[in-house]
Every structure is written in structure tokens, then in C-alpha cells.
Amino acid sequence: MTQKQIERKSLIVSCIVNLIMAIGGFWIFSITNIQALFLDCSFSMIASCSCLAALEISKISNKKTKNYPDGLYFLEPLYSIFRTLLTLVLLFSSVARTAKAAWGYFVYGVGTPLMIEPVIPYEILMCIICFGLSFFNRSQSRKTNDSSTLLATESKGNFIDGILSLGVALSAFLIKLIDINGSLGFLHYTGDFFITTIIVLPAIKEPISVFISSFRELSGGLTTNQELKRTVFQFVEKNLSGIMTLQKCDIYKIGMHIKVYIYITNNIDYKKIQTVKRNILKDICPIYENAEIVFCEW
Known part of the structure; x- marks a missing residue:
């Protein structure tokens, strides 16, 4: 269900x-x-x-x-x-x-x-x-x-x-x-x-x-749900480790929709980003079904 x-x-x-x-x-x-x-x-x-x-x-x-x-x-x-x-x-x-x-x-x-x-x-x-x-x-x-x-x-x-x-x-x-x-x-x-x-x-x-x-x-404010923040940040760090340098991670929640903005350093490898994004969603979606990942340059 x-x-x-x-x-x-x-x-x-x-x-x-x-x-x-x-x-x-x-x-x-x-x-x-x-x-x-x-x-x-x-x-x-x-x-x-x-x-x-x-x-x-x-x-x-x-x-x-x-x-x-x-x-x-x-x-x-x-x-x-x-x-x-x-x-x-x-x-x-x-x-x-x-x-x-x-x-x-x-x-x-x-x-x-x-x-x-x-x-x-x-x-x-x-x-x-x-x-x-x-x-x-x-x-x-x-x-x-x-x-x-x-x-x-x-x-x-x-x-x-x-x-x-x-x-x-x-x-x-x-x-x-x-x-x-x-x-x-x-x-x-x-x-x-x-x-x-x-x-x-x-x-x-x-x-x-x-x-x-x-x-x-x-109003588009950052979520204050500590369990959500802890879970998402854990998966982001896990999938970025050794591949990209995480600068900041902002999480927004509107209803059941979760949107995660991941800020990384310049010189972005877009092929790697797509792979990392799929892996993060693979981890998050069983817990939060309506999740979206957005990578941004720092």
C-alpha cells in the first residue's frame, strides 16, 4: 500500500x-x-x-x-x-x-x-x-x-x-x-x-x-522535521562520499512532497550527478515516496 x-x-x-x-x-x-x-x-x-x-x-x-x-x-x-x-x-x-x-x-x-x-x-x-x-x-x-x-x-x-x-x-x-x-x-x-x-x-x-x-x-521555508532531515542527510552523505564535496543540503517539505537541494563545488561531472541522484532516490523513495533531488553549484 x-x-x-x-x-x-x-x-x-x-x-x-x-x-x-x-x-x-x-x-x-x-x-x-x-x-x-x-x-x-x-x-x-x-x-x-x-x-x-x-x-x-x-x-x-x-x-x-x-x-x-x-x-x-x-x-x-x-x-x-x-x-x-x-x-x-x-x-x-x-x-x-x-x-x-x-x-x-x-x-x-x-x-x-x-x-x-x-x-x-x-x-x-x-x-x-x-x-x-x-x-x-x-x-x-x-x-x-x-x-x-x-x-x-x-x-x-x-x-x-x-x-x-x-x-x-x-x-x-x-x-x-x-x-x-x-x-x-x-x-x-x-x-x-x-x-x-x-x-x-x-x-x-x-x-x-x-x-x-x-x-x-x-511559504517555502526549510523543514523543521528533524527525523526527515536526519534521514535525508544520511543518504546524501552516503552517496556523495568519495565522489563529490557536499557544501550544503537544504530540505523543503510541501505536503507529502520532499525536495532536496544539494550544493556541491564547481567542476560538476553531469554523468556522475545523474548516477548519484538515482542512488539517493533509490534510498529515499522507500521512506518518502514523493522525493525530488536538485543539484546546485556552490
């Missing part, structure tokens, strides 16, 4: 599982009207819909055109950027909605007690599924030697969804233990705000890290 096939298979599984979670989430939200649940199920729905887009991108990204002779791999980090931006908007908008409700209770004394009974078992189940799906996508990504930007994005997204579910379950359990007529009884009315805020703050880190990584790929 090729790396692209592994990627597409994983995206199909993610799409189906996220859709099931989203439907279940909206059903529970319609019963409880808890905004933290709306955040959770909306996240699952976004994940399911975005998986469909990711599937299409996975199919066409390696196609070369007249205007894009290296392929359409730039669509992969572009997808990740839009996905993470949408995630961040959803996180912040959920905090804003719950803050408005909490403000209404504290200032005007208007509010409705949270219905938390159906939440705990549902969120525990969702937490298990999300972490399981995150582990699945992470393990599938490793099968592509972490070259798949799409699977990395999905794995991070599943992990965030799992954190959201875990946070809601724990918070709902704690609120259930609080006497509504006690000193902390206000949490039965405003707990939704505190739950959502506590969940969002640590969850922000993951989409931001994916955004930075994807932006670096899209």
Missing part, C-alpha cells in the same frame, strides 16, 4: 467516525442546551466535512500540471491552515457565547440550570473514541514516515476533540456534586462558561502549532 493510499484510507475512517460523533453530539446538545457540548459536536462536524475536502486534495495533490510542474502538493498545507483557522474561530466564539450567558446571570440574575445528567456517559464515550481516532491517525501517519500533512492535522484535531470531551465530562461530574442551593450553586447556571474556558485555553496550543508548521510549508 502506497503512502497516498494509507492517507486516503485513514481520512475515510476519520470522516465516518467524526460524522457519527457529530450526530450524537447535536442530539445530546438539543436535550441539554450546554454550549460546551455544542463546541464539541461542532468540532466533530467540521472534522467530518473537512475530511471530505482532505480526501479530494489527497487524490489530486500529486498531479502535475503545466502551471504546477511539481504537483499540487501546496493544497495540503493550505487545507491545514484553513482547518486550523476554522478551529480557532470556533474555540473563541464558543467562549464568547458562554461568557454572554454568564454575564447575564451575574449582572441580571437571569439563567437556566444546566441539565448535566446525559452529558457524563456521552462525553466519556466520545473521549474514548476521539483519543482512539487520534492514535489511529497518528499511527497511520507514522506509516508514511510523518510525511502526511493531512494526517498530522487530523490527528491533532482528534486529540483536541478528545480533550474537549474529557473536560466537559469531568466538569459536569464536579457540578453534579455541588448543591444548587449552596455557596457554589451559581455553577449550575454559569458552569458552561467555566467549562468551555478551561477547555479552550490548553486546546489552543495544538491548532496554533499545526498552523505554524503548515504556513512554513506553504
